[in-house]
Amino acid sequence: MRDFLPADKARRERVLAVIRERYRAHGFDEIETPVMEEYERLHAGLGADNEKLAYNVLKRGLDADAIRAAAEQPSELTDLGLRYDLTVPLARFYATNRGQLPTVFRSIQMAPVWRAERPQKGRYRQFVQCDIDVIGDASARAEAELVVATLDTVDALGLEGGDIRINDRRALDWMLDSFGFRADERPGVLITIDKLDKIGAEGVAAELRERGATASAVDAFEEFLLRPMTMEYHPYGERQVRKALPEGAPDDVVAHLVGIGEAVGAARGLSEDHRSLSLSKGGDIPLVFDPFLVRGMGYYTGTIFELAHPSVDYSLGGGGRYDGMIGRFLGQDVPAVGFSIGFERIVDLVAATEDASARAIVLVHDRDVPIAELVAHKAALVSAGARVRLEQRTKNLKGLLERSAADGYTQFATVAAGDTDLAFKPLG
Numbered sequence: 001m002r003d004f005l006p007a008d009k010a011r012r013e014r015v016l017a018v019i020r021e022r023y024r025a026h027g028f029d030e031i032e033t034p035v036m037e038e039y040e041r042l043h044a045g046l047g048a049d050n051e052k053l054a055y056n057v058l059k060r061g062l063d064a065d066a067i068r069a070a071a072e073q074p075s076e077l078t079d080l081g082l083r084y085d086l087t088v089p090l091a092r093f094y095a096t097n098r099g100q101l102p103t104v105f106r107s108i109q110m111a112p113v114w115r116a117e118r119p120q121k122g123r124y125r126q127f128v129q130c131d132i133d134v135i136g137d138a139s140a141r142a143e144a145e146l147v148v149a150t151l152d153t154v155d156a157l158g159l160e161g162g163d164i165r166i167n168d169r170r171a172l173d174w175m176l177d178s179f180g181f182r183a184d185e186r187p188g189v190l191i192t193i194d195k196l197d198k199i200g201a202e203g204v205a206a207e208l209r210e211r212g213a214t215a216s217a218v219d220a221f222e223e224f225l226l227r228p229m230t231m232e233y234h235p236y237g238e239r240q241v242r243k244a245l246p247e248g249a250p251d252d253v254v255a256h257l258v259g260i261g262e263a264v265g266a267a268r269g270l271s272e273d274h275r276s277l278s279l280s281k282g283g284d285i286p287l288v289f290d291p292f293l294v295r296g297m298g299y300y301t302g303t304i305f306e307l308a309h310p311s312v313d314y315s316l317g318g319g320g321r322y323d324g325m326i327g328r329f330l331g332q333d334v335p336a337v338g339f340s341i342g343f344e345r346i347v348d349l350v351a352a353t354e355d356a357s358a359r360a361i362v363l364v365h366d367r368d369v370p371i372a373e374l375v376a377h378k379a380a381l382v383s384a385g386a387r388v389r390l391e392q393r394t395k396n397l398k399g400l401l402e403r404s405a406a407d408g409y410t411q412f413a414t415v416a417a418g419d420t421d422l423a424f425k426p427l428g
Contacts, residue, residue, distance in 0.1 A: 001124065007406055012347055015350050019110065019157070019341065020108065023153065024108070026132075026145065026149035028132050029108060030107070030108040033083075033086070033093050033109070035114075036080045037083055038080060039056060039075060039080060040075070042083070042084065042088060043081075044328065050084040051084070055114050055116055056080070057079070057080040057081055057082070082113075083113050085113055085129065086111060086113060086129050086131045086340070087133070087325070088325075090107060090109060090338070091322075091325045091336070094330075094336075095326060095330040102136075104135070104136040104142075105134070107132065109131045109133075110129070110130045111128065111129065113126075127344045128343040129342075130340065130341040132338065132339055133146075133337065134338070135334060139259075140257075142321075144263030147305070149339075151286055154307070154316070154346075158351055159311070159316075159346070159349060159350070161310055162310075162316070163288055164286060164287050164305050164307055165289075165290040165306045166288065167289065167293035167294075167305070169302055169321075171250070171253050171291060172292075174250055174253070175245060175246060175291060178246050178248070179217045179246075180214055180220060181217040182214060189213055191294075194292075194296070196225075237285075238258045245291055257289065260287070261287050268286065288308075293306060299324065300320040300321060301322060302320070302321035304320035306318040312345075321337040323336060359384075360387040360408055360410045361410075361411045362391055362409045363378065364400065364413070365392060365393065366415070367393070369416065369419075370417065373415075373418075374390055377415060377419075378390060389407075401427055410426065
């Protein structure tokens, strides 16, 4: 968990403001949920390994004897916990407030979450998530809206050139079934498949054999991974999807994936005659089908995706469809899909820029300037739209100005008693 100095905090707020503005432009509405949820909800088997990292809150009023008696049963010691993501709270929120929400609800959540991570670079115990979700729409339109809004937001942050890797859990399950993996061994198989980018096809096959996975299935999978491939390029669409999967892929799954691409392509400026070929601006549809994209959240039931950018070798966000989660709280299934931008990763990539239209001024005043004069100068500048800080002159004026510039101030003026007109000079 970290402190943020004024310049860092201001930068984070600027990035959050851009994200919020772009999300709202795409028709999403912001909600807020409590930082704590019930223990049973957070540990209902929906959060995968994140459940193990949850901060739990001790029940109030327990004495030493009660704590000792329940020491081996966490559920007896705690009844609440800090949220480890924003999806589980959203499911509870929707189930609670469904009668006051539209049939198709598009939500924004931008808030901190907490996980008991081992402290290391890029791993924080408190961090911000920026989620958009569509609840109540089972069609490819929901995924397309999420993808388009996310890409538009990333572009607005100055990170053009990103694309989205996409897969479908149904295609992944069908593929493993076609190779002959048993249902009970699939969780471990998926963990190994998720390492494909790091250890390669031979490494994946070797690890699956070490795990004791069905030998014939491993052989069939390895043969598929090492099959001869042509260098022919296929843009995102049905040909790319079917080429990446074994023969006989489910038509409904392929059609859903293709429909997402067509909608994203149309939104990103494709001409009607070349929708499946290229953007009118000269680029391809920013989607890449990856049949081995796994994502670890156990609640995903359909489409899954990750945001990639050429400037880094890790994902900048991701999400997927979780049609079964809300039903756990509501008693009936409701389609839902979400996308989360990795704020802590993105904020470090965004160029530190100030709003050129805003004036940020430091008034450096002598000790003897009457308070009334200082406050009057400041009030006049604030009413004109400037941001103003008062600083008493010090011997080290250079250090004062450098610190002010680091805090985002762009101009300064010196103020003596009786001054009526101030001369502004640039900082830095």
